[in-house]
Amino acid sequence: MPLSSSYTDRLYPVLENISNHFNTPFHIYDEEGIRNTCKDLREAFSGIEEFREYYAVKALPNPRILEIMKDMGFGFDCSSITELMLSRGVGGSGEEIMFTSNNTSPEEFDFAEASGGCILNLDDISLIPKVPNMPELICFRYNPGARRTGNDIIGNPTEAKYGVSHDQIIDAYRQAKERGATRFGLHTMLASNELHYSYMVQTAEMLLELVEEISEKLQITFEFINIGGGLGIPYRPEQEALDLAAMGREITELFTAFKAKHSYMPGLYMESGRFVTxxxxxxxxxxxxxxxxxxxxxxxxxxxxxxxxxxxxxxxxxxxxxxxxxxxxxxxxxxxxxxxxxxxxxxxxxxxxxxxxxxxxxxxxxxxxxxxxxxxxxxxxxxxxxxxxxxxxxxxxxxxxxxxxxxxxxxxxxxxxxx
The missing domain is CATH 2.40.37.10 (Lyase, Ornithine Decarboxylase; Chain A, domain 1)
Structure with a gap:
């Protein structure tokens, strides 16, 4: 939506002075607004035993912004060596970083493993034998096939280059387990600028059901599901904002029901970028x-x-x-x-x-x-x-x-x- 009234109230009275000093053009970001959105995300999912936002570095790859994310307790979602370098440069390490690439090169795998490693989120079953050293914790990006996405940015998942298909997903975890993986996560990314929160709730429900299926067939336990990013913002004044509180409440209910059935609650990870900044x-x-x-x-x-x-x-x-x-x-x-x-x-x-x-x-x-x-x-x-x-x-x-x-x-x- 148009900039928040809080931001414009602080920015507009001094903007001419800022423009005279720094000269146009420039992008200018609001630290207070960013921090408030970070707090809103944490509050919305406070009922989940382990919630973590992995900020999508691709959205705004500036070290100063990433420092704010680090200070707010967020991790980093990366998809290139350069993004890994940026995240590590502000203190991110180990499982604070998730590396989700596609068409991944040997050089990217090597760099991801170096300097403390990260959570490796594989985009395709063919990448399993290409991982030099299978990490203890592994995750796969799941593509369920035909599913409404609500916008033209992602498109139809059946036509997207991303992810492991439904027919491949169980075998992918089987192969990773055979190569030595002992800890597991499950990821998907099916939305972009989605304003209907129920779609994200359905995504969480889909992944929890898939966790049940894979766990039963392979006798493995999932530490987390990652419902991706894609939370939308209303660019047009007439658009309604995404109902984050309702989304958090309904997803928390799904996780609570899962725990009642299986005696444990996996973590919930997200990788919002646009929504945060x-x-x-x-x-x-x-x-x-x-x-x-x-x-x-x-x-x-x-x-x-x-x-x-x-x-x-x-x-x-x-x-x-x-x-x-x-x-x-x-x-x-x-x-x-x-x-x-x-x-x-x-x-x-x-x-x-x-x-x-x-x-x-x-x-x-x-x-x-x-x-x-x-x-x-x-x-x-x-x-x-x-x-x-x-x-x-x-x-x-x-x-x-x-x-x-x-x-x-x-x-x-x-x-x-x-x-």
């Missing part, structure tokens, strides 16, 4: 040009290299104009960047207050999959990142890219292979 970030830009042809275009000083979700998914991001509101004069415009791509648009035919050059625009909900999905096409450089701290100071947590960064990979020792 998405609503607590904004891309702040400045209007620098206006063009009136078949549409009216408001050009800003950032492009989709800073936020590609609208171009990639047709995603909606709410926009405010600092110091102006919808009670005054409005107009319908496209808000665009300067990239040589026609889909370089933050908003299409959006009704906004009349914008003039120099106005500051706040593009909402960029605290996940914003800066992280940036790129350098056209030689465009990604903006800086700021943190509005709980003590009301503003901290630079990543500088903007420079031309020197862009050309750095062209500095190398010459190599030639004569054929």
């Amino acid at each position: 998405g609503p607590h970030g904004a891309l702040v830009v400045k209007a620098i040009n206006r063009k009136d042809i078949y549409h009216t275009y408001v050009g800003v000083d950032a492009c989709m290299s800073a936020l590609m979700r609208p171009a990639l998914y047709g995603a909606y991001h709410h926009i405010d104009v600092l110091g102006k509101n919808m009670d005054g004069e409005t107009e319908t415009v496209d808000v665009v960047g300067s990239l040589c791509e026609n889909n370089d648009k933050f908003a299409i035919q959006r009704t906004l207050p009349v914008i003039t050059d120099g106005d500051i625009l706040i593009i909402h909900d960029t605290g996940a999959h914003g800066q992280a999905m940036g790129f350098n096409y056209n030689g465009k450089l990604r903006p800086k990142e700021l943190l509005l701290r709980s003590d009301s100071e503003v901290e630079l947590i990543r500088r903007e890219e420079t031309a020197k960064d862009y050309f750095a990979t062209l500095e190398f020792t010459e190599q030639r292979l004569k054929l």
